[in-house]
Structures are given as structure tokens and as C-alpha cells.
Amino acid sequence: MRIALSGVFLAVQMLAAQAQTAAEREACQANFEKFCKGVEPGGGRVIQCLTEHFSELTPECQKVVKANTPG
Template structure:
């Protein structure tokens, strides 16, 4: 299950931004925040990173850094 989540999260994020380099540390930094705020979000089209960005002030500091580094603009 954990591997499936990691692969799913990575695939979603790579789809959202092809130039974005997701590391295991980045995925781990946002795992709890993803599960808390974005589990119902449909994958693809950058929707998960947008969801995390919409909750930026509520995310852990580690995840905030990942989202800021990987958000377009």
C-alpha cells in the first residue's frame, strides 16, 4: 500500500509538472498533508499540487517547502 501510494503520488506530481523532480524525501514530507487535505482530489492535471497549494498555510513546514518549490509561477 505504501509503495502504491508513493508511485501514485509521484505519477500525479510528474503529470502536473513534467520538469518537477520528486524525491522520496519530498513525497514523504507531504504524505500526511496529502492524506489529510487532498485524498478526494481527482488525479491528473495538477489538481493534487493545487489542492496542497490551496492549503499551504495549513501544511507542515516541510511540505510547504516542497509545494512552493514545485508550484508553477
């Protein structure tokens, strides 16, 4: 259990590298856990996963993803 939580923390931290504020990280944490739990952080994989589930994300997380996705 501790290892799993560490993995989630690491993934959220990787998202944090993209998202600039604690509020942005918090806006997507539950979405990450729901849709992207098995995604290995790094190389933009977390943002890519969230983008693939964009229509299912909370409005707050959608804003974060839009702000951190090029183009």
C-alpha cells in the same frame, strides 16, 4: 480498503511526478491524506489542492509545494 489505499498510492505517485525526491514525496504524504484525500490525481490537481491548504501544511510540505509551483 485495498482500492482506497491504491488510490492514495496513485495520488502520491502523481505528486511524485512533480516532487523530484522520495524525501519530497514523504514530506507531503500525510498532508495529502489529510487535506486532499478525495482529489483525483492528474492535471496538477494534487499540487493545486495542497496550494489551497498551504497555510495548514507542515513546513516541510510547504517547501515542496513552493518548489513545484510555477511563479
